[in-house]
Amino acid sequence: MVKKTTFFIVAATLLAGSMLGARAWAGSKWPYPVYINTAFRSAAGAVGSVRNSADGTQYISCRLYTSGTGNAVSCYANDAAGTFVSCTATAANYVTVMSAITSASHIQFSYDANGNCTELQVSTSSEWEPPK
Structure with a gap:
């Protein structure tokens, strides 16, 4: 027994x-404030974490716009220390990836010395902190 x-x-x-x-x-749940690495020319952050940050300085975003020559995507990031980076791309695949961004997304982008986007990653997961 x-x-x-x-x-x-x-x-x-x-x-x-x-x-x-x-x-x-x-x-x-993973908070992910804006992280900028100027040596590797990259920036990343989770939309919700950045929105919820107390510093009022951080932001990360990508914007889609069109002009007479076609569509373009520009991505911007500003970290808590005030470092700002951005890039622009006109290739159609950037438009496709950018359209996947939601308030629960993590955005990562890389850029070259001329400010052209060389990579854009969007990850949407329940693990990323949502905006409050």
Whole structure:
């Protein structure tokens, strides 16, 4: 009887632990303020985290606009220290990626020395902090 009880307690503990572990992962939340790396010419940040920041300086955004020559995307980032970077792209694939941005997105972009976008990544996940 003691062996059965001990086995049951161990099994129940392992099951409960695995369920709690899964639950903790499912509810994970990651704040991600604006991070700018001028040496690598890149910027990143989660829209919600930036919106919720207390400093009032940070922002990250991408804008789509059109002119007589076609569509263009410009991305902008300003970190808590006041460092500002931006880039512009006219390739159609940038328009497609930019259109995926939501208030639950993480935006990352890279740029060259002339201010041309060389990469744009958008990640939308329940892990990114939403705007309050």
